[in-house]
Amino acid sequence: MATARLQERYGTAVPLRQMVSYRLSRLQAKLNAQATKILKENGDLTLMQWRILVMLDLYGEVTIARIVRETEFDKGLLSRTAKAMVQKGLIATKSNDSDLRQNHLSMTPQGRGVFDRAFAPMRGRQDKLLNSMSDEQRENLFEAFEMIENSLDEMRENE
Amino acid sequence: MATARLQERYGTAVPLRQMVSYRLSRLQAKLNAQATKILKENGDLTLMQWRILVMLDLYGEVTIARIVRETEFDKGLLSRTAKAMVQKGLIATKSNDSDLRQNHLSMTPQGRGVFDRAFAPMRGRQDKLLNSMSDEQRENLFEAFEMIENSLDEMRENE
């Protein structure tokens, strides 16, 4: 493989369009920028703050460890973000008597208000993104995500 | 992922699996981590350094502005990365007499050597990722990327 590439080699690499990692990182950067902007304009949340609120909306009350298990976000980042959210009055913490390590997070009414305000535009943008494709395409896309992720997880194990 | 745990949903939100932005950012984080590791072990490049080398391999000689146009990477980041690569002897710069603003980047032989060494493992991982799906699935995936990106670009225009 490397030997076949010894001469003229402009374009020996895969074309840009087909570079998975690059394509994804570019797409993700755009999604990120858009979400960040919408959130800033609708309650001034950061993306990670929004994500924590989503978890609280989904599960009602969660620990940081649970969020880590569900999402694989970094626990350090989560810890810092949660701290800031408590200071802003968006969430409350409650320690668990039967396990003193745990710290349960929950939305405050104010947090709920901010979440509700950001929800519609965030949902709207997601729908716009997905509405450009058919149900089947959408399902295929999520399947592809899973396949790639699985294959990444596998590679990580075999080393 | 923990599917059994996902039952107790009282949120208004979409289930996690279907949150495009979240799914993509997680996938991208994993791809990123893997690539970073491979590059570190095969010549000690950073991801951005690798990407610049890929551009040089594809196009022979490029300016930063050209890379920005092709990839939409941040020009500040590119500038800094290129500077570091010159110091490491991976690339050379040559100013253009007919336009003194421009600065053309090209690979040094050493840069070529490093690129060649990293190429096989990087290509291998990409193939592994894509080989887990059929040609059709693969094509659909890239199409989906394009659709989402287009719909993002559109939204950005309409505001």
Place this chain on the structure above:
DNA sequence: ACTTAATAGTTGACGTATCAACCTTTATCT
């Protein structure tokens, strides 16, 4: 029971990405 391992969470260090300000040089407009 007691030692060791695992889990929950916090913190600091560091690299990377993003954004805006700025300087130069070239294009455009009148």
Place this chain on the structure above:
DNA sequence: AGATAAAGGTTGATACGTCAACTATTAAGT
């Protein structure tokens, strides 16, 4: 030509993500 805008590139401030070290608490192993 002269003024203004646009393009190429650099730099600084700042936010974000990642990793590892560390404390406290609980679970497991023998």
